[in-house]
Amino acid sequence: MKVVEILAWAIAIWWFWGIGNAVLNALFIPRLPRGEPGGELPSLTVVIPARNEEEDVADTVERFCTQDYPGIEVVVVDDGSTDATPQILKGLSERFGNLVVVQGTEPPEGWLGKPHAQHQGLARASGELILFADADVKYEPGVVKRAVGELLQGDLDMLLLLSRLEGRGLERVVMANLDAFTLYVAPLFLANVPWFKSLGFGAGSGNLVRREALEAAGGIEAIRSEIIDDVAMGRMIKAYRGRFRFVMALDDISIRMYKGLRASIEGFTKNYYALFKHNPVKAVFMQACDLAVHTLPPVLLAPALFVPALAPVAPPLMCATTAGLACNLALCGWSGRPLWVGLLYPLRAVLWSIILTKSMWRRYTRGLEWRGRRYLV
Numbered sequence: 614m615k616v617v618e619i620l621a622w623a624i625a626i627w628w629f630w631g632i633g634n635a636v637l638n639a640l641f642i643p644r645l646p647r648g649e650p651g652g653e654l655p656s657l658t659v660v661i662p663a664r665n666e667e668e669d670v671a672d673t674v675e676r677f678c679t680q681d682y683p684g685i686e687v688v689v690v691d692d693g694s695t696d697a698t699p700q701i702l703k704g705l706s707e708r709f710g711n712l713v714v715v716q717g718t719e720p721p722e723g724w725l726g727k728p729h730a731q732h733q734g735l736a737r738a739s740g741e742l743i744l745f746a747d748a749d750v751k752y753e754p755g756v757v758k759r760a761v762g763e764l765l766q767g768d769l770d771m772l773l774l775l776s777r778l779e780g781r782g783l784e785r786v787v788m789a790n791l792d793a794f795t796l797y798v799a800p801l802f803l804a805n806v807p808w809f810k811s812l813g814f815g816a817g818s819g820n821l822v823r824r825e826a827l828e829a830a831g832g833i834e835a836i837r838s839e840i841i842d843d844v845a846m847g848r849m850i851k852a853y854r855g856r857f858r859f860v861m862a863l864d865d866i867s868i869r870m871y872k873g874l875r876a877s878i879e880g881f882t883k884n885y886y887a888l889f890k891h892n893p894v895k896a897v898f899m900q901a902c903d904l905a906v907h908t909l910p911p912v913l914l915a916p917a918l919f920v921p922a923l924a925p926v927a928p929p930l931m932c933a934t935t936a937g938l939a940c941n942l943a944l945c946g947w948s949g950r951p952l953w954v955g956l957l958y959p960l961r962a963v964l965w966s967i968i969l970t971k972s973m974w975r976r977y978t979r980g981l982e983w984r985g986r987r988y989l990v
Contacts, residue, residue: 621913621929624906628936635797635940639947642795642802645774645862649755650762657685657761658740661748662717662730663702664692668872669749671701677746678709680757685711688737689748692717692730713737724837731842732833735824743824745843747817750776750868760821763860770826771850773859774819776866777949780877785954786961787877787968788870789941792948793961797940804851805858813851814859815843818866826850840887863949878968885965886972893973900962900969907962910934 659677663670670689677687691699691714702714715737720729731745742761746752756774764772775795778788795801804812820843827833827846830853839845851857871880889896910933917927941955 618925618929620905621910621926621933624910625929625932625936627906628933628940631797631940632936634800635943637800638796638802640802642805643858643860645756645759645860645865646763647759648762649758650765654683654758654761655741655765656739657682657742657744657757658738659685659687659744659746659757660731660734660738661687661689661746662692662727662734663689663694663698663748664726664730665694665696665698666748667694667697667701670698671705673746673748673750673752674702674705674712675709676752676754677757678705678712679754680752681755682757682761685757686713686738686740687711688713688715688734690715690717690730690734692726693719725840725842728833728837728839728842732837735827735833738824741824743822743827745820745822745846747868749870750818750866752819753865756862756865759865760819760862763858764821764823767858768856769858770823770830770853770856771813771815771847771858772821773815773847773857774821774862774866775816775859776818776868777863779867779869781873783874783957783960783964784871784877785950786957787874787881787964789944789948789950789954789958790961790965792944792950793941793958796944796947807855807857810852810855811848813847813849813857815845815847817843817870818862818868820846822846822850826853826856829853840884878964878971881965881968882971882975884972885968886976891976896969896973900966903962904966906933907937908959910937911959 661674674687674689677685689702689712691702706712706714715733717730717733720726735743742764744757760772760774778791780788803809804814827850830849835849836842836845847857871877886896889899910930913926914930914934917923917930937958938955941958942952944950945952945955
């Protein structure tokens with residue numbers, strides 16, 4: 614029982630760490646400023662890889678083409694789509710003179726599909742600045758200009774724009790894991806400190822980079838086999854000379870990554886194990902910690918309150934459960950999610966454990982499969 618009590622107190626202490634992270638991240642992770650830059654702006658190209666994106670690509674591309682950024686160029690790489698994406702892009706190219714559609718080719722050996730599509734888009738792009746974005750992200754008017762202003766003012770090589778993650782039903786519970794990591798799991802505000810060169814990341818919502826810095830840091834070739842390519846790009850550019858910043862753009866950019874709980878689980882199955890560099894010990898240990906912190910305290914609290922033998926662990930379990938509930942309700946307010954998503958935070962770790970199990974199983978039995986392609990990695 615003593616070991617269980619020590620574990621319970623360790624979990625409770627972790628939650629105080631989480632509360633501290635939440636306070637510091639909320640205070641020091643900046644929001645995208647509202648003001649627009651003055652003076653002459655550098656040329657900019659938006660590069661969008663698109664493979665079977667018929668549901669979202671029209672809205673996404675139109676929003677970029679109509680941004681009020683002078684001379685904005687939008688390059689969409691049709692990465693072998695087998696749905697209506699090519700026809701949609703053809704119609705859009707007839708409407709917008711600043712849209713360039715590139716017919717992508719199959720990735721050569723050693724390349725994954727999305728990095729190869731980005732590589733082809735970059736080869737066609739003419740801008741000094743490159744905004745890499747996914748084909749289902751939604752930008753409000755004026756966001757690109759404001760983002761460039763922030764990059765120029767900070768003399769940055771990369772500005773990462775974090776979006777609002779849309780969802781419905783239990784899909785929201787899965788997505789809240791990404792918000793939790795940003796708000797309270799880690800002191801993520803340290804990624805904006807230049808001398809922490811190993812702490813950087815990216816997202817499909819928007820990696821805005823200086824072209825010369827990207828190429829000097831290694832270019833797309835350096836991340837050609839990265840499953841989580843946007844994160845790898847951010848790490849690479851941050852390591853180059855530390856001129857990296859990420860900002861919250863929750864009011865300005867939104868994305869619904871997957872539609873439905875089943876699609877969310879399937880989508881993250883593709884790359885979750887890769888987050889741990891395919892190290893099974895690390896992956897299982899970290900997911901066990903996730904379950905211990907988020908799921909174990911509320912599950913054991915009721916028995917601990919009513920079973921005399923478990924009475925010693927009731928205080929730390931109560932502390933951990935209360936702190937977890939507070940952090941996750943605060944997370945809902947911070948990210949704009951309904952409060953019921955916060956109440957279900959113990960379920961979130963269970964769902965992600967399922968995702969990890971599927972991700973590991975698939976990695977060792979089938980390799981990587983995504984959007985009709987199979988990669989042996």
